[in-house]
Amino acid sequence: MPAGAHAVTSPAQTALDLVRCERFLPAVAIADQAIWVNRRGGALTTIDALWARLDADPGHRGDARAARAFAFAQPLAANVRESHSRVVITRLGFPHPRLQERRVLPSGRVAYADLYFPEYDHWCEIDGRAKYSDPIFLDGRTPQEALIDEKNRENEIRRVVRAFSRWEATDADHPRRIWDILTSAGLPTSLPRP
Template structure:
């Protein structure tokens, strides 16, 4: 039953039905994995990196691991194995809070750890999720928190990447795809956009734009398919009703801006398509169209 996906093995001795598991986001799946593994770990540990991110609900672009990250002292020489990945970074001086009989890296520490570990783009998504001011209850950390931790810590591999990622980070990205698209359009030579543009239309309707280019008065909507299919967003409406409502909203916005574009969130994985759509809709770039395989974001 595990082999055919009817059941999923979450941790040693812990299983969940495949249907229930597949309804969860990758981050939610990893959070459950972390909770179950650490509940069965008798040795106190410092939960860190992706494991801490899942517990704090700091999303990260790309795949989540299948093992749980903990940080250990370099001198212990511990090895990864089973359900746990041991990262020998030194526990001393690392910001953490209690988590049962374990410790949990703080959001700021978690964002820094991931930005050191991951490529630039993925590191920025982790930082921006920690800094996101639109989160229920407010941001988990501030840029000042991250900078202070970085300055206080001993120099470490990846510090230059962290500083670059921190400089590129904003506080209004509601999800990792907004971060990805914002960084991509700038790398493609388009103007730097504003996130979550707030505007009251002539009808009195309040709208927010995912990305807005003020000098060009150009509005960009980034759609995930959940907007049309997920109960969280449809609020009881049928997909066709959602499409009609969204089209009416778009028509109102188009009457008040010079340019309007719409992209799917996954289009950020296709830089040529993003370039073609934006230029066709009248937004100018200072760079030529990228060739397939060109390094856009590193």
């Protein structure tokens, strides 16, 4: 497809080429981001287009890897943190979460869970540090004000769900931490602690 004076591969072909040569976790993140529906301007491609590209060009090393990543991909994964945590959670034997679960809180405020386990009414948040330091996320607030706002939001969510878990993005690099966080909040797993 043309991009100015250059010919480039389509987003679906680019994603396929990348996931064919990546391990599962980065492959899922690539697929998730390619099909992310809430991207400003819309998704780069669709899961159907990814499968169509894979089916149209079989016989490559990495096809099975791509198929596993596409089967796991979710169009609501807003960022790599969510993709990474979802892969870790699944590898730890926890149920599959919903992404971006919407809840109207008693105050009228709308909140979205990064991950949500509906059968356990378990809400999960994956924290990045930018919301407390990046001027774009601070939106005129001080870091202290942003922290208090987030704590108040969390308190309101905790009052309407059975369980609430929060971790930093880097915690997903340590599966035992995620296992401890989720099991201590009552989420069942089919596997022992790693």
